Amino acid sequence: MNGNDVIILGGGSGGLATAGRLKELLGDKVNITIIDRESSFVMGFSLLRVMKGEKTGEEVGVPKEKISQKGIRFVNSEVAQIDTTTKKNVVTTSKEEFSYDYLVIALGAELAPEKVPGFESAFHMYTLEDAKRLRDALSSFRGGSLRLIVSSTPFKCPAAPYEAAMLIDDHLRRKGLRDKSDIQIFTPEPLPMPVAGPVVGNAVVSMLSEKGIGFHNNTKVSSIEGGSKQVVFENGLREKYDLLIAVPPHTSPKVVRESCLADASGWVPVDLKKMQTKHDKVYAIGDVAAVKLQSGTMLPKAATFAFGQAEIVASNIASSILGTETRSWDGFGECFIETGSGKAAYGSGSFYSSPKPVINMQMPSKELRERKDAWGDYWTRRLVA
Numbered sequence: 001m002n003g004n005d006v007i008i009l010g011g012g013s014g015g016l017a018t019a020g021r022l023k024e025l026l027g028d029k030v031n032i033t034i035i036d037r038e039s040s041f042v043m044g045f046s047l048l049r050v051m052k053g054e055k056t057g058e059e060v061g062v063p064k065e066k067i068s069q070k071g072i073r074f075v076n077s078e079v080a081q082i083d084t085t086t087k088k089n090v091v092t093t094s095k096e097e098f099s100y101d102y103l104v105i106a107l108g109a110e111l112a113p114e115k116v117p118g119f120e121s122a123f124h125m126y127t128l129e130d131a132k133r134l135r136d137a138l139s140s141f142r143g144g145s146l147r148l149i150v151s152s153t154p155f156k157c158p159a160a161p162y163e164a165a166m167l168i169d170d171h172l173r174r175k176g177l178r179d180k181s182d183i184q185i186f187t188p189e190p191l192p193m194p195v196a197g198p199v200v201g202n203a204v205v206s207m208l209s210e211k212g213i214g215f216h217n218n219t220k221v222s223s224i225e226g227g228s229k230q231v232v233f234e235n236g237l238r239e240k241y242d243l244l245i246a247v248p249p250h251t252s253p254k255v256v257r258e259s260c261l262a263d264a265s266g267w268v269p270v271d272l273k274k275m276q277t278k279h280d281k282v283y284a285i286g287d288v289a290a291v292k293l294q295s296g297t298m299l300p301k302a303a304t305f306a307f308g309q310a311e312i313v314a315s316n317i318a319s320s321i322l323g324t325e326t327r328s329w330d331g332f333g334e335c336f337i338e339t340g341s342g343k344a345a346y347g348s349g350s351f352y353s354s355p356k357p358v359i360n361m362q363m364p365s366k367e368l369r370e371r372k373d374a375w376g377d378y379w380t381r382r383l384v385a
C-alpha cells in the first residue's frame with residue numbers, strides 16, 4: 001500500500017465518474033478499485049428508450065469491465081460490510097476484504113416494492129428487466145385506464161414519471177389508441193419536481209394537461225389490489241385501472257443502512273461542499289447521499305448531481321495526495337424533460353442558491369431532445385468507454 005488506495009463502492013453514474021476523473025488527475029499515483037454487484041452499466045434515462053421500444057437492452061448496456069482499459073480495477077462483487085472506524089478502514093465483499101486510504105460510497109438507491117402491498121401487479125421502468133416488461137405491456141395495451149402512481153419520495157430522477165407519462169401519451173397517439181385511453185398520474189408530491197419550485201412544477205403540470213394527462217397531487221398509495229385492478233390510496237380513494245405503472249418505493253442500500261455512516265433516514269449525511277461523511281477521507285455521492293438544502297428540502301436523486309459531486313470528490317482526493325488546494329461543489333444541476341413527439345424541455349440552475357434553488361426552464365423543442373441524446377452519449381462514453 002502506498003497510501004493512495006482508493007476504493008469506490010458502486011460502479012454506477014457517480015462511482016464511474018469519480019474513478020475516471022481521479023485516474024485523469026493522478027495517473028499511476030493512485031490505485032483505484034470499483035466494486036459493484038452489476039457487471040453492466042445502463043444510464044437511467046436509457047430505460048425510457050427501452051420502455052418505448054426505441055432501443056433494446058443490449059444497445060443500452062455497457063460492460064463495466066471496460067474501465068480496466070483505463071487502469072482501474074473492477075471487482076464484480078456484493079459489498080457486504082463497510083467499516084469506517086479509524087482502526088480498520090475495511091470493506092468486506094462476498095469474495096474478499098479491501099482496505100483503503102480513501103473511500104467513496106456511491107451505492108445509489110435500492111428499490112423496495114415490498115413496501116406497497118400488491119406492488120407486483122404494477123409495471124415500471126426502474127430496472128432494465130422491468131423496462132422491458134413495461135415495453136411489452138404497452139405493446140399489447142389496446143386502450144383503457146392507464147394509471148401512473150408515484151409510491152413515495154424520494155425516488156430517482158424527479159422528472160422520470162412525468163416523462164414516462166408524456167412518452168406513453170405519444171406512443172398511444174402513434175398507435176391510434178389515445179382516444180380510447182385515459183392517463184392519470186397520482187403522486188404524494190405537491191407538484192412535479194417540487195424542489196425546483198412552483199414555476200417549473202406548474203410548467204410540467206401544463207405540459208401534462210395539454211396532452212390530456214390528469215395530475216393528482218398529495219395522494220399516496222396504500223395498496224394495490226391486482227385481482228380487482230384497483231389502487232387504494234391513503235385518503236380512501238379507489239382508482240380502477242387497466243394498466244398500472246408505479247414508481248417503486250426507494251430506500252438506501254442495506255449495507256449502508258447497517259453501517260455507522262447512515263442517519264435515521266438510512267441515507268448518508270454529507271457536508272454540502274465536499275461530500276465528506278462524518279469520517280475523514282470517506283465520501284458519499286449520488287443517490288446514497290443525504291444533502292439537505294438551505295430551503296430545508298433534500299437534494300433530489302439524479303445522475304446530474306452524482307456527476308458534479310464526483311468531479312469535486314475526485315479533485316479533492318487528488319488535492320489531498322498532491323498537497324494542492326481543495327474545491328467546493330456549487331450545487332449545479334440540469335435536467336432534460338422528455339415531452340414526447342421527439343421534444344424535450346430543459347431545466348438547469350443552482351440548487352444551492354439561498355434561500356431556495358433558482359432553476360431556469362426552457363420550453364420543449366426538438367433541439368433540446370437532441371441535446372439530451374448528446375448528453376447521454378457523452379456521459380456513457382466518458383464513464384465506460
Ligand SMILES: Cc1cc2nc3c(=O)[nH]c(=O)nc-3n(C[C@H](O)[C@H](O)[C@H](O)COP(=O)(O)OP(=O)(O)OC[C@H]3O[C@@H](n4cnc5c(N)ncnc54)[C@H](O)[C@@H]3O)c2cc1C
Pocket residue numbers: 009010011012013014015035036037038043044045046047048077078079080106107108109125126127156157160253255285286287288301302303304305306334335336
Ligand atoms: C427511468 C430513469 C430515468 C432517469 N433519467 C435521468 C436523467 O434524465 N437525468 C439524471 O440526471 N438522472 C436520471 N436518472 C437517475 C439516475 O439514473 C440516478 O440518479 C443515478 O444513476 C445515480 O447515480 P449513483 O452513482 O448514485 O447510483 P447508481 O447509478 O444507481 O449506482 C449505484 C451502484 O451501486 C451498486 N450497488 C448497490 N448496492 C450494492 C452492493 N451492496 N454491492 C455491490 N454493488 C452495489 C449498484 O449495482 C449500482 O451499479 C434516471 C433514473 C431512472 C430510473
